[in-house]
Amino acid sequence: MAIHFDKALGLHAEALKLRAERTRVLAANLANESTPGYQARDIDFQASLQRALQDDAIGLHSSTRSAEALYRVPNHPAQDGNTVELGVEQAEFSQNASDFQTSLTFVNMKLRGLKQAIEG
Amino acid sequence: MSFRSIAEIAGSAMTAQSVRLNTIASNLANAGTVADSEAAVYRARKPVFAAIAERSSDHSAGAAVRVLDVVQSTEPVRKAYEPDNPLANDEGIVFYPNVNPVAEMTDMMAASRAFETNVEVMSRVKSMQQALLRLGQE
Numbered sequence: 001m002a003i004h005f006d007k008a009l010g011l012h013a014e015a016l017k018l019r020a021e022r023t024r025v026l027a028a029n030l031a032n033e034s035t036p037g038y039q040a041r042d043i044d045f046q047a048s049l050q051r052a053l054q055d056d057a058i059g060l061h062s063s064t065r066s067a068e069a070l071y072r073v074p075n076h077p078a079q080d081g082n083t084v085e086l087g088v089e090q091a092e093f094s095q096n097a098s099d100f101q102t103s104l105t106f107v108n109m110k111l112r113g114l115k116q117a118i119e120g
Numbered sequence: 121m122s123f124r125s126i127a128e129i130a131g132s133a134m135t136a137q138s139v140r141l142n143t144i145a146s147n148l149a150n151a152g153t154v155a156d157s158e159a160a161v162y163r164a165r166k167p168v169f170a171a172i173a174e175r176s177s178d179h180s181a182g183a184a185v186r187v188l189d190v191v192q193s194t195e196p197v198r199k200a201y202e203p204d205n206p207l208a209n210d211e212g213i214v215f216y217p218n219v220n221p222v223a224e225m226t227d228m229m230a231a232s233r234a235f236e237t238n239v240e241v242m243s244r245v246k247s248m249q250q251a252l253l254r255l256g257q258e
């Protein structure tokens with residue numbers, strides 16, 4: 001019986017990757033907070049994770065595809081066309097960082113479980 | 121991994137914000153610099169930011185900031201009749217810059233908050249990266 005690391009780690013590895021990707025998108029939003037005409041973007045995490053898992057199931061290599069970034073609808077449109085709302089982006093960024101930590105903890109727990117199984 | 125480009129994005133924003141702080145400092149410093157003609161007087165400077173979208177296909181959503189240009193304000197300058205001023209022209213008139221100190225102060229606060237936000241992004245990303253490096257060790 002062989003151990004497949006991809007299967008053993010489950011969706012957490014994929015989630016971790018998406019979280020890192022989303023961090024970049026949110027960091028770009030925060031960086032362009034005062035750029036006129038900049039449109040804030042975000043990744044639909046659930047849909048992207050679903051698609052990544054489906055791709056894995058049919059054997060598509062996951063590094064060939066990247067998560068699709070959508071445009072955010074602002075609560076209060078600004079005169080200069082910038083749709084970054086600092087509070088919203090900061091909240092999303094910090095939530096995303098915590099979720100990253102959570103996914104990381106899950107991967108660590110899986111690895112510890114495997115180690116225990118190997119060592120007995 | 122996308123962490124490297126996050127540092128680039130946050131770094132570009134910090135550079136842009138410090139250019140903005142630079143122009144604000146210059147504007148505030150010269151708020152009282154008079155001149156004897158409308159052409160020679162100091163005019164408020166403002167940076168123009170633009171987003172640079174990343175070109176490679178797998179990085180479709182990242183956008184760093186670039187300072188396109190620093191433009192001078194076109195608002196009218198203030199004329200004052202000060203015949204005692206050594207810089208006054210023949211009619212006793214001096215020209216004051218079109219700097220609005222209150223607007224500059226609020227702009228300064230906005231710029232330094234934006235800078236701090238990006239510093240925070242960097243430090244948060246750093247701790248995420250370090251946690252990732254310790255994967256499987258704890």
